[in-house]
Amino acid sequence: MSSMTATESPAPLRRRRRRRRVSIVGVLGELFITAGVFVLLFLGWQLWLNDIIVGNQQQEVAEELQEEWAAQQGELPAKTPPNPGEPVVTAKVESDQPFATLIVPRLAEAAGTEYYSRVIAEGVGNAVLNSNRLGIGHYSKTQMPGEVGNFALGAHRSAYGGAFHNLHQLHVGDSIYVETQDGWYKYVFRGLEYVAPTGVGVLDPVPQNPGAQPGERIITLTTCNPFFSTAERLIAYGVYEAWYPRTSAPDQGAPPEIAEQIITQATGGE
Amino acid sequence: MYGALWRILPGPVWVRILLLLVLIAAVLTACVLWIFPWINTLTAPPEVTVE
Numbered sequence: 001m002s003s004m005t006a007t008e009s010p011a012p013l014r015r016r017r018r019r020r021r022v023s024i025v026g027v028l029g030e031l032f033i034t035a036g037v038f039v040l041l042f043l044g045w046q047l048w049l050n051d052i053i054v055g056n057q058q059q060e061v062a063e064e065l066q067e068e069w070a071a072q073q074g075e076l077p078a079k080t081p082p083n084p085g086e087p088v089v090t091a092k093v094e095s096d097q098p099f100a101t102l103i104v105p106r107l108a109e110a111a112g113t114e115y116y117s118r119v120i121a122e123g124v125g126n127a128v129l130n131s132n133r134l135g136i137g138h139y140s141k142t143q144m145p146g147e148v149g150n151f152a153l154g155a156h157r158s159a160y161g162g163a164f165h166n167l168h169q170l171h172v173g174d175s176i177y178v179e180t181q182d183g184w185y186k187y188v189f190r191g192l193e194y195v196a197p198t199g200v201g202v203l204d205p206v207p208q209n210p211g212a213q214p215g216e217r218i219i220t221l222t223t224c225n226p227f228f229s230t231a232e233r234l235i236a237y238g239v240y241e242a243w244y245p246r247t248s249a250p251d252q253g254a255p256p257e258i259a260e261q262i263i264t265q266a267t268g269g270e
Numbered sequence: 271m272y273g274a275l276w277r278i279l280p281g282p283v284w285v286r287i288l289l290l291l292v293l294i295a296a297v298l299t300a301c302v303l304w305i306f307p308w309i310n311t312l313t314a315p316p317e318v319t320v321e
Contacts, residue, residue, distance in 0.1 A: 022271075041306075042309060045301070045306045046310060156318050159315075159316070195320065198321070200321060223318055224316060230317055
């Protein structure tokens with residue numbers, strides 16, 4: 001009997017002692033580690049996972065809008081340009097209302113997705129830029145597509161869908177398409193510029209030339225630079241090249257480069 | 271804290287590991303579906319425009 005108690009009693013004692021060693025510092029440490037992991041998870045969600053989710057949502061909304069325009073083709077009287085050979089000027093819409101989509105094949109390639117089309121809405125307020133449905137905003141003070149001058153857009157580089165995440169990957173000569181109910185404007189990418197957040201000159205009708213008389217139709221895309229920072233702005237310029245009015249043809253008269261995308265979307269496919 | 275959680279969980283080691291995995295999955299799901307989107311509305315959105 002006495003030998004049994006001698007051999008068995010130390011083990012439970014040691015276990016009990018270890019169990020009681022819960023110190024405030026230990027719990028605090030675990031709390032801090034948990035908080036750190038939580039913050040990292042949040043950042044991963046905000047800057048990566050949620051960008052994919054929201055980006056897909058914004059893409060879907062853009063494709064729905066394009067499908068709607070395709071379905072309405074023929075119902076509305078076709079707009080005729082003021083002069084033959086010139087594009088139709090898109091009508092102004094109210095703040096926060098979508099009126100166009102941006103289609104950039106290079107951004108699809110850069111993101112590893114099949115297509116890239118995002119909604120362009122009026123104004124660059126939070127209701128547009130931080131929206132899960134919209135994403136790209138038109139600077140209301142700048143011109144509309146088709147108008148001589150500057151059609152300037154802004155979107156997030158990261159977070160909130162990061163519509164302009166890969167803007168730096170554009171190559172000179174890349175096509176930038178703006179689709180509206182009336183048709184497609186084709187712009188050709190010319191170059192990048194890096195400016196301070198106060199560099200409003202990029203929004204001038206002739207960018208960086210205040211007061212100059214515009215002769216060309218420019219598209220200006222603005223976003224944040226560098227990644228995950230708001231210290232600078234990255235600007236991409238494109239120059240208008242051609243206008244493709246929407247028709248009742250199977251490809252709706254879309255530019256050849258994106259005709260396949262437009263046909264796929266019009267048939268409701270992915 | 272986590273030591274106490276481990277002791278509270280019933281069953282043999284593999285059951286505890288399974289339960290922990292389920293718990294972690296539940297916490298992550300709640301984070302992604304509700305907690306993170308809610309925190310996102312509290313933080314100031316970054317300024318991306320030129321002005």
